[in-house]
Amino acid sequence: MISCTEFIPAYSEGFKFLELKGGRGEVEKFWSYLSELYLTGTLSKYIEEEGLAGCFTYWSHSLNEEAADFRMILDETKQEFRIDMFKCPSKGMLNEMKHMEPYHAYCDHCPALYKPIVEKHGFSYEDDLSRCDEARCSIVIRKK
Amino acid sequence: MRLCVLFYVKKYFFTALAPESNKSLQTSDTTICMNNKRKTHNNPAGQGIRIMERKASDNKYLHKDFHVALNHLMNYIYNNFGEDSLRDYLSQYARAFYKPLNHRLKSGNIAEIERYITDIYKKEGWNVKITKGTNYIEIEQEACPGISHITAKGEKPCVLYRETYNTVNKTLCENTPFEYTLKNFNEETGACTQLFVRKEAKP
Numbered sequence: 219m220i221s222c223t224e225f226i227p228a229y230s231e232g233f234k235f236l237e238l239k240g241g242r243g244e245v246e247k248f249w250s251y252l253s254e255l256y257l258t259g260t261l262s263k264y265i266e267e268e269g270l271a272g273c274f275t276y277w278s279h280s281l282n283e284e285a286a287d288f289r290m291i292l293d294e295t296k297q298e299f300r301i302d303m304f305k306c307p308s309k310g311m312l313n314e315m316k317h318m319e320p321y322h323a324y325c326d327h328c329p330a331l332y333k334p335i336v337e338k339h340g341f342s343y344e345d346d347l348s349r350c351d352e353a354r355c356s357i358v359i360r361k362k
Numbered sequence: 363m364r365l366c367v368l369f370y371v372k373k374y375f376f377t378a379l380a381p382e383s384n385k386s387l388q389t390s391d392t393t394i395c396m397n398n399k400r401k402t403h404n405n406p407a408g409q410g411i412r413i414m415e416r417k418a419s420d421n422k423y424l425h426k427d428f429h430v431a432l433n434h435l436m437n438y439i440y441n442n443f444g445e446d447s448l449r450d451y452l453s454q455y456a457r458a459f460y461k462p463l464n465h466r467l468k469s470g471n472i473a474e475i476e477r478y479i480t481d482i483y484k485k486e487g488w489n490v491k492i493t494k495g496t497n498y499i500e501i502e503q504e505a506c507p508g509i510s511h512i513t514a515k516g517e518k519p520c521v522l523y524r525e526t527y528n529t530v531n532k533t534l535c536e537n538t539p540f541e542y543t544l545k546n547f548n549e550e551t552g553a554c555t556q557l558f559v560r561k562e563a564k565p
Contacts, residue, residue, distance in 0.1 A: 219508055219526050220455075221485050255434050280425065283425040284423065285423040315459075
C-alpha cells in the first residue's frame with residue numbers, strides 16, 4: 219500500500235515515468251485527465267454552487283489537510299481570491315528528500331490542474347511560481 | 363478548546379476559537395486566536411473579506427483524497443501503457459522512495475521492516491494485526507485504507523491496486539535477505555495477508 223502521506227513522491231515519480239514514455243506532452247495529457255476527474259466533484263462543484271467563495275471552500279479543506287503554511291484571502295467586493303503559499307507541503311517534502319530527485323517541472327501541475335477549472339467558470343487564474351524552488355508561490359483568481 | 367477572546371470591530375466580527383477540526387473551521391465565520399497561530403476572518407454580511415492563515419504545524423498531514431489521485435494515476439498508466447508499465451512505474455517509485463530503507467534492510471535487521479509497517483499504518487490511522495518472529499513478520503488487515511477511501515468517494519480501485527502492495531514491497535526487498543509474499547488479497551476491500559520472511563529461514 220502506498221500511504222496517502224507518501225503520495226507526493228509517488229506523484230513526482232509518476233510525472234518522470236510519463237515523461238520517459240511520451241515526453242512533456244504525455245505529462246500534460248495526464249494533468250488534463252486528472253483535472254477533469256479529480257476536480258470536477260470538488261473545486262468545480264464548489265465554484266458552481268458558491269461562485270468565487272467556492273475556491274475558499276475547496277482550498278480550506280485541502281490546504282489544512284495537507285498541513286500547508288499559507289494565507290488565503292477572499293475579497294468578495296473585488297471578486298478576487300488569493301493564496302500566498304509560504305511553504306508548499308508537496309514541494310517542501312520533495313525538497314527535504316535528499317535521496318530523491320523531484321520531477322524537474324513538478325510545480326507546473328498546479329496551474330495545469332486548476333486553471334482550466336476556474337476559467338471554465340469565468341474566472342482568470344494567475345500564478346507566480348518564480349520562488350517555487352523554495353516551496354513558495356502565489357495564485358490569484360479573479361472574475362473576468 | 364483554548365482560551366478565547368471576543369472582538370467586535372466595525373462591521374467585522376472576530377470570534378476567538380481554536381477549533382479542533384477543519385469542519386469547525388469551515389463553519390465558523392471568523393476565528394482569531396490569542397497566540398495568533400490560527401486565524402480566519404470573515405464578514406457575515408457576505409460582502410467582505412475572508413482570510414485564513416495557517417502554519418504547517420497547525421494541522422496534521424493527512425489528505426486521504428491523495429488515495430483517489432494515486433488511483434487516477436495508476437488507471438491512466440494501466441489504460442494507456444498496460445499492466446507491465448504500471449508495475450514498472452510502481453517499481454521505479456519504490457526504488458526511489460525506499461532507497462534508504464532498502465539499504466538498511468541489507469544488514470538483515472528485521473526490526474526495520476516492523477518499523478516501516480508500523481509507521482505506515484500509524485500514519486493512516488489504521489488497525490492491522492502484526493505477528494512476528496525472529497525471521498518473519500506477517501500483517502493481516504480486514505480492509506485497505508486506500509481502497510476504503512477510494513470506494514467511499516464513489517470510485518473503483520484500479521484493477522491492479524494489489525500491486526501497490528505486491529510490486530512495492532517486492533521491490534523494497536530487492537537485494538536484501540528478505541522476501542515478500544502477498545498471500546491473499548480481496549480486490550474489493552483490500553483485506554489481505556502479507557508476509558515478510560528471511561530467505562535463509564524459508565523451509
